[in-house]
Amino acid sequence: MGMLDKARDSAQSLRNKWAYRDTGSTVGTPAGKSGRSWVPNIEGVWLRRSAIILAILLIVYYPLGAWWTHKVDDNLNFEIQTEVLPGQSRAVAITADLIDREVNQNNWVANNPFFLPASILDNMPNFQKGVIAALARFSFELTDQLGRTRGSSEADSDLQSAAGLLQYPGDVWVWDPTVSLAPTATSEAQYRQAMRKLRTYNSRLAAGDATFQKRADNLLATLDRIALDIGSTSAVLDRHVLERSGFALDSQADDVFYFTKGQVYGYALILRELRRDFDALIVERELGDAWDELTLSMEQTVDLNPWVIIDGAPDSQFVPSHLSAQGFYLLRARTQLREITNILLK
Known part of the structure; x- marks a missing residue:
């Protein structure tokens, strides 16, 4: 194969790579990797964790608080x-x-x-x-x-x-x-x-x-x-x-x-x-x-x-x-x- 054929094949290969590139990529982002920011993902994690913590607090707050308060004071020996x-x-x-x-x-x-x-x-x-x-x-x-x-x-x-x-x-x-x-x-x-x-x-x-x-x-x-x-x-x-x-x-x-x-x-x-x-x-x-x-x-x-x-x-x-x-x-x-x-x- 001559030098001209090799140059033609290289140009075709570059055209193919450009045609099927990852459109989500940005400058400095490896091919196949998303260019979206990591901040929304962290926010979702914190929201889920906060919801779980709130649910646990409610589960503990109401039963324990009610148990602590509850008192049917029927002491018949209660005096003045x-x-x-x-x-x-x-x-x-x-x-x-x-x-x-x-x-x-x-x-x-x-x-x-x-x-x-x-x-x-x-x-x-x-x-x-x-x-x-x-x-x-x-x-x-x-x-x-x-x-x-x-x-x-x-x-x-x-x-x-x-x-x-x-x-x-x-x-x-x-x-x-x-x-x-x-x-x-x-x-x-x-x-x-x-x-x-x-x-x-x-x-x-x-x-x-x-x-x-x-x-x-x-x-x-x-x-x-x-x-x-x-x-x-x-x-x-x-x-x-x-x-x-x-x-x-x-x-x-x-x-x-x-x-x-x-x-x-x-x-x-x-x-x-x-x-x-x-x-x-x-x-x-x-x-x-x-x-x-x-x-x-x-x-x-x-x-x-x-x-x-x-x-x-x-x-x-x-x-x-x-x-x-x-x-x-x-x-x-x-x-x-x-x-x-x-x-x-x-």
């Missing part, structure tokens, strides 16, 4: 935390201390927004709302019965304020855009104010500037209202059992169970202290044994503490009905309350 002075009411003192414990010490969780881990809790907030429901009912009886001389006399201003404040819903946070764009009073702020009003009233009792009537008719009316409230709760239990029992996994059964548990717990402590407030009357009417039986039934209701609330049929052989068991003790306590009020009528 402050000194009760002569003339003061022990029932009023325990009411204020229960508010303080649930709102300030255990932290009120029923209104926690979604970004706090306790927002996923279910049993604790229902228990707390049940406790407050009992205290709210009793505060009405303080206003209407125990804290005034007669029905026609003026209601005590501190008791009236406390009763109104305890009616505030338990799930109100500082801001709810579905209601208003403006900030609002939180549930715990209202309950703290109610606690202060109750303690102010008790201080005035010690100073002789307020009234706490220890007559039989006042106690009878108060116990009657508590019995009615317990009866209303038993009706809720009964309706739930009739309409929804038979499904072992019932997402609403634990809500009803723990609300009832909290309500009965609140009443159990109030009734314990009312017995001490009305000790002379209870001895005079020989109510000690009946009150002991009432206390036992209330405590048995509170002591029900299954790991998982199961709403089986009442006649099920293998699947329990925890609401039916709770309702049994609740109705027993209501019957014993009626027995006490019948004795007071005589």
Whole structure:
């Protein structure tokens, strides 16, 4: 082959290489290698890693935070935390201390927004709302019965304020855009104010500037209202059992169970202290044994503490009905309350 042929072949080879070159190549980039920047690839890696880290944090944050916060405080030995002075009411003192414990010490969780881990809790907030429901009912009886001389006399201003404040819903946070764009009073702020009003009233009792009537008719009316409230709760239990029992996994059964548990717990402590407030009357009417039986039934209701609330049929052989068991003790306590009020009528 001559020199001319070799030169022609070399030129053809160069033309072929140019025709099939890597169009993504740039000056200084080897053939077959992409000329794209490495920065977007690094950004993608960091985005993926950040998403994984965020998911892990959420998985740890909510369960661990909820576990740390969770506390169904059903201690029946909880005692009054402050000194009760002569003339003061022990029932009023325990009411204020229960508010303080649930709102300030255990932290009120029923209104926690979604970004706090306790927002996923279910049993604790229902228990707390049940406790407050009992205290709210009793505060009405303080206003209407125990804290005034007669029905026609003026209601005590501190008791009236406390009763109104305890009616505030338990799930109100500082801001709810579905209601208003403006900030609002939180549930715990209202309950703290109610606690202060109750303690102010008790201080005035010690100073002789307020009234706490220890007559039989006042106690009878108060116990009657508590019995009615317990009866209303038993009706809720009964309706739930009739309409929804038979499904072992019932997402609403634990809500009803723990609300009832909290309500009965609140009443159990109030009734314990009312017995001490009305000790002379209870001895005079020989109510000690009946009150002991009432206390036992209330405590048995509170002591029900299954790991998982199961709403089986009442006649099920293998699947329990925890609401039916709770309702049994609740109705027993209501019957014993009626027995006490019948004795007071005589």
